Amino acid sequence: MTGYAADLDLAHLLADAADAVSTARFRALDLRVEAKPDLTPVSDADTAVEREIRALLATHRPADGLLGEEYGAQPATRPEGRRWVIDPIDGTKNFVRGVPVWATLIALLEGDRPVLGLVSAPALGRRWWAAEGAGAYAGRDRATGEPIRVSGVGRLADASFCYSSLTGWEDAGRLDAVLDLMRDCWRSRAYGDFYGYMLLAEGALDVMVEPELSLWDVAALVPIVAEAGGTITDLSGAPALASGPVGEHSAVASNGALHADILARLGPPAAR
The missing domain is CATH 3.40.190.80 (D-Maltodextrin-Binding Protein; domain 2)
Structure with a gap:
């Protein structure tokens, strides 16, 4: 595979953990929703997913930097400039209204270059992922992933x-x-x-x-x-x-x- 194989394994592990948290809170009757300073909504699921991912990264990649939507930036402790960028629930407005189009977004950047991306949408039963030089895939999970390709439409x-x-x-x-x-x-x-x-x-x-x-x-x-x-x-x-x-x-x-x-x-x- 590529030089990012271990990172991709970790991204799937992070997504599995995130999915377990988010699906348990989706359409929950006691879901708590607040407004952030910019008036966009944040639910207790957003914060719980990000906390879970942060805890796993602290264990598996303690030297990498991290930027999350809900809890901000944590600098890297090594000079390579690697950092994970996390959106715990992209589509929070959908999530809080019970619309199943939402996902956890996980990226790995080297400097400003994104070298790995994973999008997990458990309510849709689908996940997408790619690492630089390794192609893009989609499926219910990694075991069922198949290569994906853009269209050939030219007009x-x-x-x-x-x-x-x-x-x-x-x-x-x-x-x-x-x-x-x-x-x-x-x-x-x-x-x-x-x-x-x-x-x-x-x-x-x-x-x-x-x-x-x-x-x-x-x-x-x-x-x-x-x-x-x-x-x-x-x-x-x-x-x-x-x-x-x-x-x-x-x-x-x-x-x-x-x-x-x-x-x-x-x-x-x-x-x-």
Whole structure:
């Protein structure tokens, strides 16, 4: 396998533990939900999953750095710059409403380069993973995983286009561009959060775009899309999670063949 085989084994172990915690709290009548300072929801499942993952990493990778959505950053104690980036529950709004489209996102970065990603969506009975140079896979668990690949669609008129909420694009001043793009594509749907990117990696759709993301929202997605043969950048065409403040990332993911056209259509207003 690759030089990340042991890390991938650990990522699956982390996901197994996370799934056990999150599924026990999904649709629980006593689920506790609070509002964070930015008014986004956080449930007791979010915090419990992250605590579980942190405890396992403290045992198995004590020298690695760690960034989690709920409890912040923990620096590495060795100079290589390795760090794990965790979103304990991506899709918390779905989770608290009983919608099964949510997942734990686990990434390993070397510097700013994501070298491993795993997305586990236990309520959907599906998991996706990839390590640099080893391809991308999906299945109910690692034992049932099969290789996945992006589509070969080459025209927008034949493309299935996926997006996040339209309000984010309106806030970014690019709503008209997104609506025009949707009209020119064969189909458009807002699956949202991690799921659009995973469907892209499987070849079920062809484009997924979001105007604003935090590092933990996107880090795990990058290796999976890339190893499935796709392209993922920010709106300027730079690597999707080149260094930048939390909350200031964007993502344009495609099967590769459509990428230049999508970037041209969604670039900064002054450039169009």
